[in-house]
Amino acid sequence: GAGVSQSPSNKVTEKGKDVELRCDPISGHTALYWYRQSLGQGLEFLIYFQGNSAPDKSGLPSDRFSAERTGGSVSTLTIQRTQQEDSAVYLCASSLPGKQFFGPGTRLTVL
Amino acid sequence: GNSVTQMEGPVTLSEEAFLTINCTYTATGYPSLFWYVQYPGEGLQLLLKATKADDKGSNKGFEATYRKETTSFHLEKGSVQVSDSAVYFCALSERTGNQFYFGTGTSLTVIP
Numbered sequence A: 001g002a003g004v005s006q007s008p009s010n011k012v013t014e015k016g017k018d019v020e021l022r023c024d025p026i027s028g029h030t031a032l033y034w035y036r037q038s039l040g041q042g043l044e045f046l047i048y049f050q051g052n053s054a055p056d057k058s059g060l061p062s063d064r065f066s067a068e069r070t071g072g073s074v075s076t077l078t079i080q081r082t083q084q085e086d087s088a089v090y091l092c093a094s095s096l097p098g099k100q101f102f103g104p105g106t107r108l109t110v111l
Numbered sequence B: 001g002n003s004v005t006q007m008e009g010p011v012t013l014s015e016e017a018f019l020t021i022n023c024t025y026t027a028t029g030y031p032s033l034f035w036y037v038q039y040p041g042e043g044l045q046l047l048l049k050a051t052k053a054d055d056k057g058s059n060k061g062f063e064a065t066y067r068k069e070t071t072s073f074h075l076e077k078g079s080v081q082v083s084d085s086a087v088y089f090c091a092l093s094e095r096t097g098n099q100f101y102f103g104t105g106t107s108l109t110v111i112p
Helices: none
Strands: A005-007 A010-013 A019-024 A031-037 A043-050 A065-069 A075-079 A088-096 A099-102 A106-110 B003-006 B011-014 B019-021 B023-026 B032-038 B044-050 B056-059 B062-065 B075-077 B086-093 B100-102 B106-111
Touching: A005 A088, A010 A019, A019 A088, A019 A106, A031 A075, A043 A065, A043 A075, A043 B100, A075 A088, A099 B044, B003 B086, B003 B100, B011 B019, B019 B106, B023 B032, B023 B086, B032 B056, B032 B062, B044 B062
Parallel strands: A010 A106, B011 B106
Antiparallel strands: A005 A019, A019 A075, A031 A043, A031 A088, A065 A075, A088 A099, A088 A106, B003 B023, B019 B075, B032 B044, B032 B086, B044 B056, B056 B062, B062 B075, B086 B100, B086 B106
């Protein structure tokens, strides 16, 4: 594809439900990142995948958050038992060395 | 460790005013530096970059110079337009890895 795509673009869920957010990176990009952008906050790093290496999960805020990347391509970010403070825009980016390309984000609202 | 600190906003300027958004960084190595921009309702996109000391990145009238001695990468534009209204993020990337570190973003509003 032409760029990084994410789905859904908007997700409204009830507190306590699980959600899955999808990211399709640019073909051939070996690195993939997930960030969270909360209202009035900057970009918060969540997790980083690089090729077949073990992911860097150091930014995940709690064990309710997990992510996987299948076949070195598509990635899914899962949030279990969502809380209202999880409401944010979740951004995915894929990269070539030294340059990131961002997806449009998924806006998650937890009621 | 690595980190980026940028000027807090929001910043409001009149059209044709001079813009400076300050950014300083801390890095364990010798990073590349970036400015990203997020226009209202859109995703982040790269605005400009610099990969070594004294390099100047430029795009769309914006400039930033990589200053190793002051560990800074301030964003400047001589004459802002209403269409420059956006959130600007400073970021760094270590040469040896793919990890990116972002500042908190600075919101700019340009009024006619």
